[in-house]
Amino acid sequence: MNTLLNAVKWDEHGLVCAVVQDRHTLRVLMVAWMNAQALHQTVTTGFAHYYSRSRQQQWMKGEQSGHKQKVYELRLDCDGDAVVLLVEQCGGIACHTGHASCFFRLYQNGSWQSVEPVIKAENEIYIRFAQEQTHDD
Amino acid sequence: MNTLLNAVKWDEHGLVCAVVQDRHTLRVLMVAWMNAQALHQTVTTGFAHYYSRSRQQQWMKGEQSGHKQKVYELRLDCDGDAVVLLVEQCGGIACHTGHASCFFRLYQNGSWQSVEPVIKAENEIYIRFAQEQTHDD
Numbered sequence: 345m346n347t348l349l350n351a352v353k354w355d356e357h358g359l360v361c362a363v364v365q366d367r368h369t370l371r372v373l374m375v376a377w378m379n380a381q382a383l384h385q386t387v388t389t390g391f392a393h394y395y396s397r398s399r400q401q402q403w404m405k406g407e408q409s410g411h412k413q414k415v416y417e418l419r420l421d422c423d424g425d426a427v428v429l430l431v432e433q434c435g436g437i438a439c440h441t442g443h444a445s446c447f448f449r450l451y452q453n454g455s456w457q458s459v460e461p462v463i464k465a466e467n468e469i470y471i472r473f474a475q476e477q478t479h480d481d
Numbered sequence: 482m483n484t485l486l487n488a489v490k491w492d493e494h495g496l497v498c499a500v501v502q503d504r505h506t507l508r509v510l511m512v513a514w515m516n517a518q519a520l521h522q523t524v525t526t527g528f529a530h531y532y533s534r535s536r537q538q539q540w541m542k543g544e545q546s547g548h549k550q551k552v553y554e555l556r557l558d559c560d561g562d563a564v565v566l567l568v569e570q571c572g573g574i575a576c577h578t579g580h581a582s583c584f585f586r587l588y589q590n591g592s593w594q595s596v597e598p599v600i601k602a603e604n605e606i607y608i609r610f611a612q613e614q615t616h617d618d
Contacts, residue, residue, distance in 0.1 A: 363509055
């Protein structure tokens with residue numbers, strides 16, 4: 345795994361930025377952070393793992409909510425400080441708010457507007473997502 | 482512009498993570514950082530501006546190289562610490578290495594492999610890109 349990890353330019357906190365795209369639509373679903381362990385676990389298990397900056401620990405996406413991300417492709421950028429994952433998003437929901445993508449706010453006519461439906465109400469998934477805290481990642 | 486800027490959760494350095502997608506292919510072209518001024522300039526000019534952490538100053542993408550990014554859509558994520566831009570990539574090259582995208586390295590068979598062609602050799606665009614230093618952003 346040294347080959348995997350050594351090419352990454354970890355930031356001062358030992359993290360790398362991870363951009364997550366839906367492998368079918370290429371929609372950007374979320375942006376999160378990985379430490380070396382999370383990247384290693386992602387590659388060895390085939391499911392996306394991240395590092396929670398607020399909880400200061402590694403977590404597997406969907407561990408509590410069931411909204412796992414099966415990884416089909418992993419790319420690294422030119423200077424090694426960002427990766428892109430192509431994933432199959434289980435349940436079709438990446439965001440803790442119940443939206444398909446975390447990027448449901450569009451800037452138009454001078455303000456940020458929520459332009460996409462909530463697929464599952466946040467209070468319905470809250471108990472599971474409360475542990476996951478994707479909004480902090 | 483307060484509406485634009487106040488919704489963003491700026492990090493401890495006053496920056497927000499910017500993911501840049503090609504508006505035609507939805508390819509992720511690069512990941513960069515914006516301060517408030519860069520985000521403001523992006524919206525007012527319609528062209529992507531970023532903040533160089535190495536040079537500690539704002540810059541317009543393509544200012545030196547000509548590889549500007551005309552912005553067609555701007556989105557903010559649920560917790561406000563990342564934006565996604567849909568852009569028209571002038572010249573079809575986003576990366577200082579001369580690749581279409583900064584994410585030209587794929588992890589496969591246990592190593593990172595460059596799987597995409599260089600559209601324009603780096604030394605041909607070096608003089609212009611030397612000022613731009615996209616690899617530091």
